[in-house]
Amino acid sequence: MSSKQHTEQNDDRRGAMLAVLRRRGIVSDTVLDAMAEVPRDLFVPEHLAELAYEDGALPIGDGQTISQPYIVALMTEVADIKPQSRVLEVGTGSGYSTAILSRIAGHVFSIERHDSLAIAARRRLGEAGYLDNVSIVVGDGTLGLPEEGPFDAIIVTAAGPRVPEALQAQLALNGRLVMPVGSTPGAQKLTCVVRDGDSDFRTEVLATVSFVPLIGAQGWQR
Ligand code: SAM
Numbered sequence: 001m002s003s004k005q006h007t008e009q010n011d012d013r014r015g016a017m018l019a020v021l022r023r024r025g026i027v028s029d030t031v032l033d034a035m036a037e038v039p040r041d042l043f044v045p046e047h048l049a050e051l052a053y054e055d056g057a058l059p060i061g062d063g064q065t066i067s068q069p070y071i072v073a074l075m076t077e078v079a080d081i082k083p084q085s086r087v088l089e090v091g092t093g094s095g096y097s098t099a100i101l102s103r104i105a106g107h108v109f110s111i112e113r114h115d116s117l118a119i120a121a122r123r124r125l126g127e128a129g130y131l132d133n134v135s136i137v138v139g140d141g142t143l144g145l146p147e148e149g150p151f152d153a154i155i156v157t158a159a160g161p162r163v164p165e166a167l168q169a170q171l172a173l174n175g176r177l178v179m180p181v182g183s184t185p186g187a188q189k190l191t192c193v194v195r196d197g198d199s200d201f202r203t204e205v206l207a208t209v210s211f212v213p214l215i216g217a218q219g220w221q222r
Pocket of ligand 1: 055064065066067078090091092093094095096097098111112113114117139140141142158211212213214215216219
């Protein structure tokens, strides 16, 4: 197949993915535009590129996954990110959700505990032209990045036993934190915490989800 046919095929598949997202209830044009722009096929292993626009998670190495497009869209929509927002992402993985966030936010700080994944994600984000407003950091994201906070939105892409206190403390006033909580894949609670005041936090459970574990000082112990 020529590269032009290949590109057209991926454009068609991306269009079909967007139709699925709309059908499943994603309404934010900002989020849908970002999902329409970012080529997910560049963020999955080459041998799985055919499946890049299916609405499912895929393996990316180191026992980790690229999240399902619908869940990326839902978490991004709930985080209510504005063009000037400073966003913290915990769990860079492939860099796909980082790319989506970079199209919407002012700056995205993304932390990954596996340096091999962080290096590959940084390379892909650079090749796709998305590194201008992105910083990739290797480390334990359960502790956040206190020197860069507070953050208008924090998105955690792995499931922890509870919302880390360190992350709550780095949330700006009216900021939103979105993360899965719980141990059993398929029964974890996608949770949104909104900071209404200095020590006033509101928590809402949005959906039941399946995520890889959040390993760290304020996550699960290895
Ligand atoms: N959003 C990613 C994407 O689009 O490819 C998917 C992320 S994957 C579901 C979750 C990631 O969280 C994994 O890459 C895992 O290594 C990472 N992770 C788990 N615990 C972490 C921690 N304490 N700090 C940083 N990253 C962590």
